[in-house]
Amino acid sequence: MWLVRPAQPDDLEQILEIAGTQSARLSSTLPKHSEALASKIEHSLASFAGTVPASEAPRFLFVLEDTNTGQVAGTAGIDARAGNGQPFYNYRRDALVHASHELGVSRRVEVLYPSHSLTDQTLLCSFSIRPELRETEAFELLSRARMLFIAEHRQWFSSRLVVEIQGVQDEDGSVPFWDSLARHFFNMDFETADQYSSMLSKTFIAELMPPNPVYVTLLTERAQAALGQCHPLTKPNLELLLREGFHAGCYLDIFDAGPVLEARTDTVHTLVTSHRKSLHGRQDEAGDLCLISAGEGQAFRCTLARAEETLDDELKLSVSAWKVLGKSAGDAVRMAPL
């Protein structure tokens, strides 16, 4: 069975291996170095336990585990407060109308404004999965398990959720938007900057960016074409998030101009359609495949199993799935249709 659970220190090696298979992604919040990753896991565990000091922002890291083999197959994260206490940088794509009554002209001018507006919103991040699982139910489980976690711990999160989607990158690794803008200020290519960003932080790099708005018309044509466009590999992810009720607003990633998706937390599909049930057993597997989560904080588990709802708010679930969730008859679980 597939299980989503908090990342543990033992998962380090496998997570590093998965991170290595993902393409360059400057704004990725998944460290590629074992020390940084170890401290991220440690921080995540403290976040799940609710022992993070108030001055620090909770950051949660989940892993997808194949319970048959014990192998880790993917990661997903939630930053309770985007920016984690630092400014969270985006470009806001906006327009100015340059008009003159005297000359009888009016022209719409697109501008990218540096923005911190999304700072402290809850950010879904650190998503990675083994490539062969990209189009499977496990993919959906990994992504949506976070929504169930948020539903169960609603008070930990903000009223809006945001997700950064990877932008356009060519096969040779170059990023048109980076090359047209940020490159001039760093004198380094995207991959070099990416390496720095995994050692330092995205905020650190962002602070070196020019603080002034940028006129879209002065970008190269290829960079203009890349604004708000996502990388083809992100398509399944994007489609899932759109189904969940996310939409692309006016915010763009400052490095590759990928779109930032936004949603009101309380209207996200999984939050709206999920229900609390009490666990009830059965021997065989029957019913519809659904997402079932249980447990709070560090005990949070989420799996994918066939289950049947009864009229008195019980969920009939095979006993084998009980074990995976660490629960037994009568315990509270949360379910959402797949």
Added chain:
Amino acid sequence: MLVIRPLQENDLDDLYAMAQNAGKGLTTLPADRELLQKKIAHARETFNQRCAPEAGLYLFALEDTELRKTVGISGIQARVGLDEVFYNYRLSITVNASKELGVHVRTPTLHLSNDMTDTSEICSLLLSDDYKGGGSGLLLSRCRFMYLDEFRKHFSEKVFAEMRGVSDRDGRSPLWDALGSKFFDMEFSEADMLSGLGNKAFIAELMPKYPIYLPMLPDPARAVIGRVHENTAPALKMLQAEGFNFNGLVDIFDGGPVVEAFVHNIRTVRESVNRYAMVTQTPIDLDVPAGERVMVSNRSFRDFRVTTIPTSCIGPDTVKMPPEVAEALNLESGDPVRLAPLKDNGPQFLHSHRSHDKADDRVRESRSRF
């Protein structure tokens, strides 16, 4: 004889013809009778002190007295940016540095500014082709510094000139094509023409207000920022010789530089001296090369006149002039005049005021004894 005098109503026809001949590219004086008429009227009000000092537009005509024809014009605007906003880009540097990343990048950046607001501008210089060479251009340009010097309280301490930027034969400007045209759907020549007609502020308001990072512009556009049109190179050289320097501002359309100088530092101002007119009947050969002539002004606010006379006419206290020169300057014997060198490499006699001469001699004598 060529004489500088305030522009008058009856100069309109000559001015219009000159503007027509100047053709495309020179936009300070568009061939538009109505507009020229307005400018003349404005200049008349200014010289007659019927408008506020800061609204003044001082336009001078260069007249060929034999033909009674106006062959050149130059001007001073007392203050810019008062009734409409005056825009430039300031060329500055943005530094992006991080020791941790080993990054230290300097990015030339254009910031929209109104820094020249309230400053006097020297402008509107135009000389008929037939009169080019022989120092007429110098007279036309430098007479303005004599005027600034005489009537400093009417002008700012600092004066500036906008130099025409680079454009090609078809009137295309690389900077306009890369920047202005993206915000204002118009050819440079058209925008330039409109700005000559007094619409520059309107167009400027359509231009980008946020800083422009130069690396985002194509190479040809970057290359012309702060550079002058080849036809303007001599004018720039002349102003540089007067002590004008690039002040870091460029034109928002074509990237031409703004040069400025403090009035008291302008060479013509520093090297000017006072004398008294002495009208003489003794014949004087006025027809000497430009290098042997000096400018002489009648020091009048309302009826400012300047012409050139041979250096040999200058005495310790007086300057000799034949009756026709006195008449052209509207002077009589005993009237004060002011002199200034015409050419950069002209004789340096003007420093040798009589009293100084004697003192200098005394010093030299006393030194030679030891």
